[in-house]
Amino acid sequence: MTHAIAQVAYIVATALFIFALHWMNTPATARKGVYAGVAGMTIAVLVTWAQPAVVHHLWIVVAIVAGFAVGVPLANVPLTAVPQRTALSHAFGGLAAGLVGTAKYYLWYSEGPENLTAFRMVAIILEILLGFLTFTGSLMAAGKLQEIKWIPQRPVTYPFQNLSNLLLLLLAVGLGVALTLHPTAPWAPQLFPVIIVLALAFGVLLIIPIGGADMPTVIAILNAYAGLSAVAMGFVLDNKLLITAGALDGSSGLILAIIMCKAMNRSFTNVLFGAFGQVQAAKAIGEQKQYKAETAEGAAQVLEQASLVVIVPGYGMAVAQAQHKVRELYDQLKKRGITVKFAIHPVAGRMPGHMNVLLAEADIPYTDLVEMDEINGDMPQCDVCLVVGANDVVNPAARSDKASPIFGMPIIDADKARTIFAIKRSKNPGFAGIDNELYFSDRTWMLFGDAKNVIGELVKQLAGESGMH
């Protein structure tokens, strides 16, 4: 009887999770999705807790209370820190899967070796490999995003890197096969931790050669791994709810990773093993090109005459926390009857959808956030294109320069606008270490300085002038 009730409850929870994701298809219904998700999860937790096999409650209560104590502050981080929060939660997901897999193995080894069938062993090995490599890999990614000092930001490479990583993974898989063939051998409990250590090491080594520009893809891939480790846990525990929920998460991560890869015109393998973002030493030679600088006053006058302004935000806007100033500028321009649109590149920022969330935080209506493919047709009619802390996503070299590492990547056609203003903190090249031809175009004027200050100046100029009339 309790079994039947539990199964029905798990089916209801699965349906609620599917609705939760379905309602994310438009901002108007998305919050309903959150409520559906919470309802599904509450049902799953309560029904599991009520199982007759669950007899000790103290540690469950302690762990749940501790989860709330850490989870609530983690939900209130500044929105610029959302990428590292997301990476951290993938780490937690991987850790949970790895630990449950480990616990189940040792439990069955001592109290029910007949349960360690070949199929269960394969599932356990997959669960701990995925779980523990996601754990350390995501911690490394979170550390890179948080810019922790002892974790190198730039990709770290060394000779035979891919080969040694591959050998490490093969070794872990080989030991896993040995364990699957002899799950109850006397040496098996000693071999198991070795596989865990190899998975942990592989996670670190996988992320070390990856640079900041590739973080959106890598976060999406780690998302998929975290989901798949939950699926493996479902196979171990013979639990279909774990499998369905894990599969939803896994397919979400996979689709996001594919979208990110397409937006950079690169393959999975290239992102994971390409060490994108190394400083291009050979590029340093060549003539010294000249920037043309403009003042806030001059830029404000040009903006005032425009009828269509397109703003291209990038990671620099997030770093400078400039989104609220951008909104003030948006309001000033709107007041003059100027059409203002935001051009959002899929990989702008450090995670999928990063820019949309920051601009929504600043109260900019989401109807004015336009995807790259939709805005590019309008760019020739654009009077002023204002680039705020974006770099590679507006670099025309992606279209023209076959030697450029970003060649072939779809970009926002900022260079087709009548006038381009680019806000830049310094004269150094961007994260990918590539010079941007856009800045040397004869229609481009640079506004040097911190994005927040520069836009603040523009707003002041526009507000001041409107006050005089």
Added chain:
Amino acid sequence: MSLLALLAQAAPAPAAGHAPADADFWGLLFVFVLASFIGMGVIRRVSRLLHTPLMSITNAISAIAVVGAILVTGGEYPPHIQAMGAVALFASMTNIVSGFLITNRMLKMFKTDDKRGGGGHA
């Protein structure tokens, strides 16, 4: 190839009597494949505007690992097994709480032109 053979061996043949210790491998695989297709279909239609909230809500949903963690923590098992379960439960619960809360917090910010104003921003 050997792995595949192993899997085939592991899966109980439909008419070969009962195998009490083992799970219904093909049934589980069936569920996994169907759930992945549903996932692909649903996720593909998610608005690009919402990819960040999508990631945080799927984080919370994949913390369904909480189910396994509760069973391990609360069962009649040796303390070191329960301890692993408790840490896993803590990690999953953190993801559930922070995942849903931050998704809700982000989604509240997405407004159309006529609905904005009034609400102040920090």
